[in-house]
Amino acid sequence: MKNGNWPEDQLKKPGLQMRSVWAMGTPKTVEKKFGKHPTQKPEDLLKRIVLASTNKGDLILDPFTGSSTTGIAAYLLGRHFIGVDTEPKYLDVSIKRFEELDRNLKNKFAQKV
Numbered sequence: 001m002k003n004g005n006w007p008e009d010q011l012k013k014p015g016l017q018m019r020s021v022w023a024m025g026t027p028k029t030v031e032k033k034f035g036k037h038p039t040q041k042p043e044d045l046l047k048r049i050v051l052a053s054t055n056k057g058d059l060i061l062d063p064f065t066g067s068s069t070t071g072i073a074a075y076l077l078g079r080h081f082i083g084v085d086t087e088p089k090y091l092d093v094s095i096k097r098f099e100e101l102d103r104n105l106k107n108k109f110a111q112k113v
């Protein structure tokens with residue numbers, strides 16, 4: 001992780017570990033496009049956690065998934081994901097985020113072909 005390229009982290013110095021998770025800031029507006037969760041984390045932070053703690057193809061379970069930022073990071077990094085939440089409104093936000101991600105990835109693929 002310390003050798004990775006993390007342009008969004010303004011405190012990180014090349015070749016050194018990250019200095020503070022708070023340097024990642026708050027979730028970007030686009031990440032809250034379908035509604036927000038009160039404790040929503042930035043996608044960049046979850047990507048780093050997923051990369052540091054799992055391998056491609058692993059299955060990640062978040063039994064308190066909220067708006068599923070962990071799941072979005074998992075999907076983007078080639079991991080499988082199961083999210084659970086008791087609140088339908090957060091699951092609706094999660095589903096919309098996944099649907100949009102899927103559309104964007106399909107469009108990107110279609111442009112390459």
Ligand SMILES: C[S@@+](CC[C@H](N)C(=O)[O-])C[C@H]1O[C@@H](n2cnc3c(N)ncnc32)[C@H](O)[C@@H]1O
Pocket residue numbers: 037039040041062063064065066067068069070084085086087090
């Ligand atoms: C602190 S949020 C975590 C959100 C997300 N994992 C994150 O890191 O951004 C906790 C979530 O757990 C959900 N929750 C609370 N009790 C639960 C239960 N018994 N089973 C499943 N989800 C639950 C809440 O609705 C809430 O969305």
